[in-house]
Amino acid sequence: MSLTKSGKILIVDDNEDVLRAAKMFLKRHFTQIDTEKDPESIPTLLMNEQYDVILLDMNFTKDVSSGREGFYWLDRILQIDSSAVVVLITAYGDVDLAVRAIKEGATDFVIKPWENEKLLATISSAMRLRHSRSELETIKVRQQAVSESADAKFLDIIGQSPAMIKLFETINRVAATDANILILGENGTGKELVSRAIHRASLRSKEIFIGVDMGAVSETLFESELFGHTKGSFTDAKEDRAGKFEAASGGTLFLDEIGNLPMTLQAKLLTVLQNRQVTRVGSNKAKEIDIRLICATNMPVYEMVKTGKFRQDLLYRINTIEIQLPPLRERKEDIALLAEHFINSYARKYNKEIRGMSPATIKRIEKYTWPGNIRELQHSIERAVIMSNSHLLQPEDFFLTENRGGQAEASKEDVNLMLDQMHLEEVEKLLIRKVLKKYNGNITQAASELGLTRASLYRRLEKYGL
Ligand SMILES: Nc1ncnc2c1ncn2[C@@H]1O[C@H](COP(=O)(O)OP(=O)(O)OP(=O)(O)O)[C@@H](O)[C@H]1O
Numbered sequence: 001m002s003l004t005k006s007g008k009i010l011i012v013d014d015n016e017d018v019l020r021a022a023k024m025f026l027k028r029h030f031t032q033i034d035t036e037k038d039p040e041s042i043p044t045l046l047m048n049e050q051y052d053v054i055l056l057d058m059n060f061t062k063d064v065s066s067g068r069e070g071f072y073w074l075d076r077i078l079q080i081d082s083s084a085v086v087v088l089i090t091a092y093g094d095v096d097l098a099v100r101a102i103k104e105g106a107t108d109f110v111i112k113p114w115e116n117e118k119l120l121a122t123i124s125s126a127m128r129l130r131h132s133r134s135e136l137e138t139i140k141v142r143q144q145a146v147s148e149s150a151d152a153k154f155l156d157i158i159g160q161s162p163a164m165i166k167l168f169e170t171i172n173r174v175a176a177t178d179a180n181i182l183i184l185g186e187n188g189t190g191k192e193l194v195s196r197a198i199h200r201a202s203l204r205s206k207e208i209f210i211g212v213d214m215g216a217v218s219e220t221l222f223e224s225e226l227f228g229h230t231k232g233s234f235t236d237a238k239e240d241r242a243g244k245f246e247a248a249s250g251g252t253l254f255l256d257e258i259g260n261l262p263m264t265l266q267a268k269l270l271t272v273l274q275n276r277q278v279t280r281v282g283s284n285k286a287k288e289i290d291i292r293l294i295c296a297t298n299m300p301v302y303e304m305v306k307t308g309k310f311r312q313d314l315l316y317r318i319n320t321i322e323i324q325l326p327p328l329r330e331r332k333e334d335i336a337l338l339a340e341h342f343i344n345s346y347a348r349k350y351n352k353e354i355r356g357m358s359p360a361t362i363k364r365i366e367k368y369t370w371p372g373n374i375r376e377l378q379h380s381i382e383r384a385v386i387m388s389n390s391h392l393l394q395p396e397d398f399f400l401t402e403n404r405g406g407q408a409e410a411s412k413e414d415v416n417l418m419l420d421q422m423h424l425e426e427v428e429k430l431l432i433r434k435v436l437k438k439y440n441g442n443i444t445q446a447a448s449e450l451g452l453t454r455a456s457l458y459r460r461l462e463k464y465g466l
Pocket residue numbers: 153154155156157158159185186187188189190191192193194256298338374375378443
């Protein structure tokens with residue numbers, strides 16, 4: 001049998017001859033063979049090393065062959081690492097005990113005295129099982145990211161303005177490198193879209209893209225979400241779980257809303273980025289990470305550094321390349337183009353025969369300031385497509401009031417007067433607009449003040465065409 005040399009094995013047996021013989025033979029096939037006479041050392045050994053396969057004797061005390069110790073230590077090992085792969089070493093007469101142990105979580109057994117080739121075959125297949133188990137943990141997290149990506153619409157970046165042409169050039173230039181990228185821009189300017197485009201144009205394009213909304217991760221779950229956890233490390237940790245850093249291994253990790261990260265968590269993130277290693281919560285074994293990092297924010301991070309709200313060392317770590325996405329109002333050339341693109345998509349989606357927009361509509365949408373940028377344009381078009389009765393969208397299919405787009409707001413008295421005459425939905429709309437303005441369009445902060453999740457705030461923005 002030919003095997004490339006890899007894998008770490010622990011052998012626990014009180015017979016030194018067995019340990020010596022096994023080590024001598026196995027070290028020709030695997031990278032690391034640790035041996036241990038005393039089973040009491042197992043917990044310490046497992047804390048310090050991640051073994052692929054553990055060979056465990058069933059009986060440790062001389063002349064006792066009940067196998068009870070083997071069961072006890074099997075159970076302890078699985079408590080420490082629920083995905084551990086344990087192969088039992090058993091005497092000829094104890095095969096039924098070994099079979100019982102398999103029901104309790106052991107992977108396989110070998111009978112003493114063994115033939116070397118048989119031992120090698122057993123360990124090799126146990127090793128394959130170990131790898132598929134840890135792949136499974138990663139796959140679970142990846143699967144979730146893939147289904148989230150599948151929902152991501154409009155993967156193409158539309159734009160012909162000088163700013164967008166420069167952006168396309170930048171994407172092409174930086175994609176092939178592994179440089180960390182920071183994307184800055186108001187809400188809805190396409191930060192996530194651009195980060196996916198960079199991934200697709202990069203050498204990692206065949207690998208996974210995983211996005212994490214840092215604004216939505218609670219402080220308590222931050223480490224577990226990003227770095228993973230081991231079973232039992234906290235009440236809800238029912239099984240070992242890879243964090244997003246591990247799951248994104250080989251691919252791209254997109255940290256959205258990085259400016260919303262509290263200082264304490266910024267420090268934790270910085271440590272991981274500096275060391276390029278993560279340690280799961282509840283474990284003390286660090287794992288190497290291999291990711292391309294893209295961060296995004298709509299917050300003024302440079303200002304935040306000055307006021308002590310964002311760590312300068314973290315900023316310098318993530319901004320090797322910086323991409324600033326201009327707001328839609330500063331690239332009016334793109335508005336009609338984007339609108340046409342969304343009209344085509346939604347006309348198809350809602351089965352409507354809409355060919356485009358009337359010249360008056362184009363004028364109107366080009367004049368409007370689009371505080372919610374492309375997302376707002378997209379939602380307005382979707383609603384207009386649904387509502388329209390003609391083949392060309394008309395200005396009245398849009399609900400764009402000149403009062404919007406950051407212009408003068410109603411005074412307190414006006415608001416009180418209006419409240420008396422308003423419908424509940426209108427009050428809600430007004431409130432959302434006010435809170436959004438207060439937080440400069442920051443969805444996470446606005447949602448938190450309104451007591452909504454980001455998703456439900458987005459739903460309302462869409463509903464009210466905000
Ligand atoms: N240039 C573009 N061409 C086509 N669609 C775009 C473009 N830019 C943004 N979009 C669309 O607009 C919507 C918002 O984009 P995206 O989510 O990337 O913005 P964002 O800046 O990450 O927003 P937020 O800061 O709120 O998370 C998405 O549906 C995206 O597909």
